[in-house]
Amino acid sequence: MTVDETIRKILAEQARLETDPQSIDEHGDLFDAGMTSHASVNVMLALEEEFDFEFPESMLKRSTFESIAAIRAGVLEVTGQPGPG
């Protein structure tokens, strides 16, 4: 499973979006799509569990979780993995 697929799976489980995460554009605003602040905490914890890391405090901001692309960038930054492409 790719990083993007994992992120979309976690969003489907935790984000309580009004839209199917599989159909959301990677730059689409997840908060506009119905993700609450509390749901974003669940997304954060699930990402940490899945990728085995902990987000540093410097990344605990709304913009880190506002889109699939932003989440992917955050995950790749913390885990040190190269980005897609």
Added chain:
Amino acid sequence: MSTGQGAPDLRVGIDLVRVSEVGASVGRFGTRYVERIFTDHELECCRTGRGVDRSPSFEASLAARFAAKEAALKVLRPVGPRPAWRDLEVRRDGAGRTGLRLSGRAAVLAERAGLESLTVHLTHQEPLSAAVAVGVCHPGGDPHDRSRTGTECPTRTGGGER
């Protein structure tokens, strides 16, 4: 409260949390969730027993505290990184009155905003918990120069939890 620089800036933050969502998070993530978000004091105030409590009152009280943290963030208006959740602590005194203790980045944001007082009210009734935070800020920012660079922001404990 008089500043000589105009009227204080009154900021109000409000937030609403569905209790069942907090319950689901406790069930899914357990201590990782509660210990990442809530302080020992907050957990002590909410618990009816030891360990991870799954009672409805525990989850409703946690939801109210999460709402209080969010409401306070709306008063602090962070730009960039947010404070850690535990930097915004709901305190409850022996009489049941609630207040907010700010530390870390939350205290820094309060200082930058010139926050003179911060009041919080919590309420919960299934299926929702809610909180309102009211902050009074000194016009133009920090009213105490740099002398208040500490770990605690002034709180007013006139609020309560119903």
